[in-house]
Amino acid sequence: MNRPLILLDVDGVLNPFRRPGEDWQHHNLTCDGMAFDLWLNPAHGPKLLELAETTGAELTWATTWEHDANRAVGPILGLPELPVIEVTKTKTLTPPGCCRKTPAVAEHVAGRPFIWFDDDLSRHDRLWLNQHPNVNRFRLIHIGASTGIKDAHFRQATDWLATLGEASP
Numbered sequence: 001m002n003r004p005l006i007l008l009d010v011d012g013v014l015n016p017f018r019r020p021g022e023d024w025q026h027h028n029l030t031c032d033g034m035a036f037d038l039w040l041n042p043a044h045g046p047k048l049l050e051l052a053e054t055t056g057a058e059l060t061w062a063t064t065w066e067h068d069a070n071r072a073v074g075p076i077l078g079l080p081e082l083p084v085i086e087v088t089k090t091k092t093l094t095p096p097g098c099c100r101k102t103p104a105v106a107e108h109v110a111g112r113p114f115i116w117f118d119d120d121l122s123r124h125d126r127l128w129l130n131q132h133p134n135v136n137r138f139r140l141i142h143i144g145a146s147t148g149i150k151d152a153h154f155r156q157a158t159d160w161l162a163t164l165g166e167a168s169p
C-alpha cells in the first residue's frame, strides 16, 4: 500500500504557544500523567479530515503526546482514533541537528509518501530523511509555533499531495 501519510504534531501546530484568535479554546489536558494548558481550534479537525479525504491520504499522529493524542486531543477536534507513531520509542539516536521524532518517522513511513506538519523541523531533518533508505517522497511543512497551523499550510499540503498522482514512481 502506497497511500500517502499526513503526519500531525500537536504542540506548536494544533496547539500554538499563544492564542492566535477567538477560534482557539482553552483546554487543560493530561499527557503522560502531567497537566498541560492547550489552545485548540475545533475547526481544525474537519479541515484535516477534508484534507485526508480529498487527497486519499492517511492522518497519523507524530507527536510526543503519542497515544494521549487520541485520548485527549482528537475527540476535542472531532477526529477519529488515528494511527500513532511512537516517536519516543525509537532506538535510533537523534541525528545531530534533527528533531527527536525524525528517526521514528523514517521507520514508520516505509516508503510511503508523506507530508509532515511540525514546528520543529529544519534542513537537517530534510537532509537526513533524503538519505534514509525507508524514505521516498516527502514534504516538510514548517509551522510557526506561536500561530499554529493556518489555511495556507492546508493549501500547501493539498497542492503537494495532488502532485503525487501526476508522477508515478
Ligand SMILES: [Mg+2]
Binding pocket: 009, 010, 011, 012, 013, 118, 119, 120
Ligand atoms: Mg511541536
